[in-house]
Amino acid sequence: MKIAGFLAALAVLTLAACSTPDATTTKNADVEDRTGVPGGPRAANPTSPTTSGINSTAIATQPIAPAVTATTNAGGRGDPALRDPNSLLSRRNIFFDYDGFVVSAEYRAIIEAHAKYLVTNKATRLRIEGHTDERGSREYNLALGQRRADAVRRSLVLLGVNETQIETVSFGEEKPAMTGTSEEAWRANRRADLAYPGE
Amino acid sequence: MSISLFKFLGQRVVFFIVIALSSASHAQLTIEITGVGATQIPVATVGFAGDTSLGGQIAQVIQSDFQRSGLIKNIDTRSAPRSATPVAAEIAQLRTSGADAVVVGSVASTANGRYEVRYYLTDAATNQQQLAFSFTVGARDMRAVAHKIADQVFEKLTGVPGVFSTRIAFVAKNGRNFSLQVADSDGENPATVLTSPEPIISPAWSPDGRRLAYVSFESRKPVVWVHDVTTGQRRAVANFKGSNSAPAWSPDGSQLAVALTQDGPTQVYVLSAEGGTPRRLTSSGVIDTSPAFTPDGEYLLYTSDRGGSPQIYRQKVAGGAAERLTFEGAYNAMPRVSPDGKSFVFIRREGNREMIAVQDFATRQVQTLTAGGIDESPTFAPNGKTILYASMQGGRGVLGLVSVDGRIKQRISSAGSDIREPAWGPIVQ
Numbered sequence: 211m212k213i214a215g216f217l218a219a220l221a222v223l224t225l226a227a228c229s230t231p232d233a234t235t236t237k238n239a240d241v242e243d244r245t246g247v248p249g250g251p252r253a254a255n256p257t258s259p260t261t262s263g264i265n266s267t268a269i270a271t272q273p274i275a276p277a278v279t280a281t282t283n284a285g286g287r288g289d290p291a292l293r294d295p296n297s298l299l300s301r302r303n304i305f306f307d308y309d310g311f312v313v314s315a316e317y318r319a320i321i322e323a324h325a326k327y328l329v330t331n332k333a334t335r336l337r338i339e340g341h342t343d344e345r346g347s348r349e350y351n352l353a354l355g356q357r358r359a360d361a362v363r364r365s366l367v368l369l370g371v372n373e374t375q376i377e378t379v380s381f382g383e384e385k386p387a388m389t390g391t392s393e394e395a396w397r398a399n400r401r402a403d404l405a406y407p408g409e
Numbered sequence: 410m411s412i413s414l415f416k417f418l419g420q421r422v423v424f425f426i427v428i429a430l431s432s433a434s435h436a437q438l439t440i441e442i443t444g445v446g447a448t449q450i451p452v453a454t455v456g457f458a459g460d461t462s463l464g465g466q467i468a469q470v471i472q473s474d475f476q477r478s479g480l481i482k483n484i485d486t487r488s489a490p491r492s493a494t495p496v497a498a499e500i501a502q503l504r505t506s507g508a509d510a511v512v513v514g515s516v517a518s519t520a521n522g523r524y525e526v527r528y529y530l531t532d533a534a535t536n537q538q539q540l541a542f543s544f545t546v547g548a549r550d551m552r553a554v555a556h557k558i559a560d561q562v563f564e565k566l567t568g569v570p571g572v573f574s575t576r577i578a579f580v581a582k583n584g585r586n587f588s589l590q591v592a593d594s595d596g597e598n599p600a601t602v603l604t605s606p607e608p609i610i611s612p613a614w615s616p617d618g619r620r621l622a623y624v625s626f627e628s629r630k631p632v633v634w635v636h637d638v639t640t641g642q643r644r645a646v647a648n649f650k651g652s653n654s655a656p657a658w659s660p661d662g663s664q665l666a667v668a669l670t671q672d673g674p675t676q677v678y679v680l681s682a683e684g685g686t687p688r689r690l691t692s693s694g695v696i697d698t699s700p701a702f703t704p705d706g707e708y709l710l711y712t713s714d715r716g717g718s719p720q721i722y723r724q725k726v727a728g729g730a731a732e733r734l735t736f737e738g739a740y741n742a743m744p745r746v747s748p749d750g751k752s753f754v755f756i757r758r759e760g761n762r763e764m765i766a767v768q769d770f771a772t773r774q775v776q777t778l779t780a781g782g783i784d785e786s787p788t789f790a791p792n793g794k795t796i797l798y799a800s801m802q803g804g805r806g807v808l809g810l811v812s813v814d815g816r817i818k819q820r821i822s823s824a825g826s827d828i829r830e831p832a833w834g835p836i837v838q
Contacts, residue, residue, distance in 0.1 A: 275641030280605035280627035347742040353675035379630035384608035
C-alpha cells in the first residue's frame, strides 16, 4: 500500500482549534508542545503572501497509549468433595427453556445437594453465573442471564441457604457452552452454572 | 489501493485496506461498499502539488473518504495538471469531465520536518472559490489532514458535517481472546486498547472522544470500566454486587447511566463517570437495561420488559413516569438516540431475525433499515447520517454501515477475527 508511510505511529486524531495565521492561540501551542516542535505554531506555520485570507489550522495526532492487558485470577482447586463425579455436587449446570427463567423440577436433586453443602459450610461462597443463547440483544441477554441466576439463588435460599453466601452474576450470551447457530447449541447455552471459590 | 477503482463508482466495488503493521493483534479491516446514494455530487480532487508522493496520497485519502460517503462521485483526475492554486482553464477542463467542484492543493515541507498543506475548493460552474484552508502538520499526520479536508469539503457541498476525521471502537475476538480496538473511520490506524481472555462488550465513547466506557468480564463478572485511551489509565467505575453493564454517557460527559443488579433485578442507575454511589432511576422489578441519554440530557431511553416483552421506554433523568415508545412487534431493544434528538435507532426482532430500525419521536413512524439476520448493537455516526452496527456474515462477526435513508450500505470485516460491538466516536474539535 502506497500510504504505508503514514502509518508509522498508531495515533489518535486531535484537532487543534482553528485560528487565523495572524492570531494564533494558546490552544494551538498546547498541541505543538506535545509534538515537540519548538517555537510554537507561528514558527511552524509561516505566513506567506499567498496565505492571506486563508484560515490556517495546526493538526497533530496524539498516540494511543499501549494496550492494557487484562488478567483473570488463575484460581485454585477448591474442595475435592465438590468434584467427586459420583456426587450431585459435581453437577453444576441448570438448563432453561427459551426466554425462560424457571428452574425445572428435574434439577431439584442437584439444587438440594448444593443447598445442603452450603448450609453445612456457611463460610463457603457460591457464584451463580447465568447464560443465554445468542439470540437477541447482548445487553438484554445479560439481564436475562441474571434472572436465571437469580432463580437458582431463590431455590437455594428456600432450602435454607443464607443469601449472603451467594452472588449471582450474568455472562449473557458471551460465554456459550456450545458454539453454532442451532437449536442444540441454543439449548446448551441457556443455563446457570454454579461456581465455588477457586473454580 | 489503486486510484483507478474510483472509476467503478455506482457498481459494487470492493477495495481492501491493508495495514502494514508488525503486530498481528490489530484487526486489519476491509471495507466493502454495497450501495450508494440516490444522487451524488461529482467532485474532481486533483493530486496535490509540491511533494508529489505526499500530494498524491492526500488526494487519494480524500477520494477514498468521498467514495465511502456514497454522496460524492469522484471524477478521474489522473491526467489533470497538479496546480497548487486553482487555474481557470484547468477547472474548465475538469468541468467538461463532469466535475461540479474541484479540489486542488499543495504540500510543502517547512521547518522542523513539518509540512504545510493548503487546498482550495472551487465551484467548477462559476469558477468561484468556495473554501481555502492551510494546515501545518507532521508527516505522520498526513492522513489526518486529508480527512480534515474531506470533512470541510463534504460539509460545504452537502450541508452535513463530515465524519471522516472520527474514530470507531469495536471488539475483536480472535480464538478465545478478546480485544477492544479503535481505528480511524476508514479502518486505518488500528490500535488495541485492551486485551483480555474474557469477553468485552458495550463500548461507549465519552463526548470528548478521549475515554471509552465498556463492560469487561475479566473478574469473572461484568464490571463497567472507564478507560482513557490517550493515557491507558482505566478505572472500574461500577463494580457492585451482581452484574454491572450497559454504560451510556451523559451529553456533558460527567455521568454514566448503567444497568445494575445490586438491589436485585436489573435496573437503570445513574452515577458519576468517576465512580461513586449510583442513583436508582427505574424500579420496575423486571428487566430494565440499555439506557441511552437524549442529546439534551433530559431523558433516558431504555429497554424494559415491564409490559411482558422487551420494549423501549423513555423517562426523565430527574425522575418521573416511564413512557412506552415502541409498540410494533414483540421485541424492540437497545435504543440509541440520534445526535439531533429527533429519532432513535434500535434492534427489532421478528422470529430469529434481528434488524436495525429507526423510529421518529414525533411521528412514531418506524423504518426498518436492514434485512436482518443477526444485526445488533447500532451506533449513530456523530453527524446522524449513518448507522454502524454489528452483523454476521458466513458465521463471522462483521460490521455494517447503513445510511439513515437505507440506501448507502457498507460492510467492514477483518480477516481471521470476529468483530462486533461497534461504537462511533464523536467529532473532536
